[in-house]
Amino acid sequence: MLNTVLIMLLVPTAGLGARYNSHLVKGWSNSDCVRPWQQAQMSKPTLRIPSRAIECHPDDHNCPAGRNPVCQYSLRSQKYVCCEDKKDADIPTCPKYYETLLLPCGNSVDSQCPRGYRCLGSLGDDSIKLCCKPNRTLEYREPEHTFRENRIVPRLLPIAPAYELIATFSDEQISMGQLFDASIIEKLADPPVMSAGVELQDEKLYTIILADATSKAVTWLVANIAAFDGQLEIHRRTKSAVSYQPPDETDKPVGMHTMILALFEQHDTWSQKDLARIAMDDFNFGEWLEEYAHVLPGQPLAATFYGYSTKKDDRKRI
Numbered sequence: 001m002l003n004t005v006l007i008m009l010l011v012p013t014a015g016l017g018a019r020y021n022s023h024l025v026k027g028w029s030n031s032d033c034v035r036p037w038q039q040a041q042m043s044k045p046t047l048r049i050p051s052r053a054i055e056c057h058p059d060d061h062n063c064p065a066g067r068n069p070v071c072q073y074s075l076r077s078q079k080y081v082c083c084e085d086k087k088d089a090d091i092p093t094c095p096k097y098y099e100t101l102l103l104p105c106g107n108s109v110d111s112q113c114p115r116g117y118r119c120l121g122s123l124g125d126d127s128i129k130l131c132c133k134p135n136r137t138l139e140y141r142e143p144e145h146t147f148r149e150n151r152i153v154p155r156l157l158p159i160a161p162a163y164e165l166i167a168t169f170s171d172e173q174i175s176m177g178q179l180f181d182a183s184i185i186e187k188l189a190d191p192p193v194m195s196a197g198v199e200l201q202d203e204k205l206y207t208i209i210l211a212d213a214t215s216k217a218v219t220w221l222v223a224n225i226a227a228f229d230g231q232l233e234i235h236r237r238t239k240s241a242v243s244y245q246p247p248d249e250t251d252k253p254v255g256m257h258t259m260i261l262a263l264f265e266q267h268d269t270w271s272q273k274d275l276a277r278i279a280m281d282d283f284n285f286g287e288w289l290e291e292y293a294h295v296l297p298g299q300p301l302a303a304t305f306y307g308y309s310t311k312k313d314d315r316k317r318i
């Protein structure tokens with residue numbers, strides 16, 4: 001929510017010829033960078049000079065390598081500085097088949113969209129309005145687009161998987177984003193049968209993790225899984241580091257829970273000690289992947305996501 005408010009407040013001042021307003025400028029000038037998802041690229045501190053935003057010239061592309069580095073004028077420092085996207089930054093984009101112009105619209109203080117653009121709600125968050133230009137020839141990579149559209153990536157999972165994980169619960173093959181409400185929650189009573197949509201390598205080891213992103217809990221973890229004939233060797237006798245916890249109508253919080261099921265190809269073998277240390281609550285994919293970067297890559301090989309609800313789905317149908 002804070003993020004949304006910041007975008008609405010800060011981006012207008014960045015717009016082409018947008019009106020300045022002292023309140024906006026004040027909020028903006030807390031940072032050297034214009035957009036809430038950006039941060040200044042900092043120099044290394046030395047004995048003589050502390051770390052500070054790297055200066056640049058708008059006509060020379062002389063910012064260091066980084067996440068979309070750009071040279072921008074900083075109102076705070078009154079000079080041009082290098083800005084880059086924050087790690088795992090959730091940058092708003094237009095809906096599918098629209099090009100994005102990062103110019104907010106639809107609010108009384110915002111400027112109008114240029115010719116050819118329409119003011120539309122951003123992908124996954126209708127309250128953030130952006131200028132968008134239709135383009136039917138744009139191409140989208142799956143499953144990344146679906147993960148982004150549902151705001152799983154980068155908010156809950158830093159990097160989208162290379163493949164969709166095909167999961168089957170009680171003989172029902174689920175699709176990404178499928179919801180199991182309280183009336184059919186028992187379909188999730190047993191762990192899913194999975195296939196990665198890609199041939200696995202027999203000499204590698206794999207990790208399966210299921211996390212409840214809503215309650216921030218790991219509800220299933222199987223590590224050091226071997227592959228056999230390109231398939232996961234996972235069956236009833238396979239020992240789990242965290243045994244499968246089926247969802248229940250009494251789970252907290254009440255309502256919908258977002259579940260992320262991911263398969264990773266390991267760089268190395270998990271030690272029993274590391275597995276025992278897994279944070280069972282307050283779990284966060286980004287932090288976990290960073291901590292165990294020596295075992296797991298940042299990108300899942302395959303993943304899917306679904307939801308369950310502790311209540312009956314009584315949302316109005318259109």
Ligand SMILES: *[C@@H]1O[C@H](CO)[C@@H](O)[C@H](O)[C@H]1NC(C)=O
Nearest residue numbers: 099133134135136137138139
């Ligand atoms: C639509 O997007 C494609 C791919 O990015 C681009 O090459 C093309 O010029 C765009 N078309 C228009 C009308 O902007």
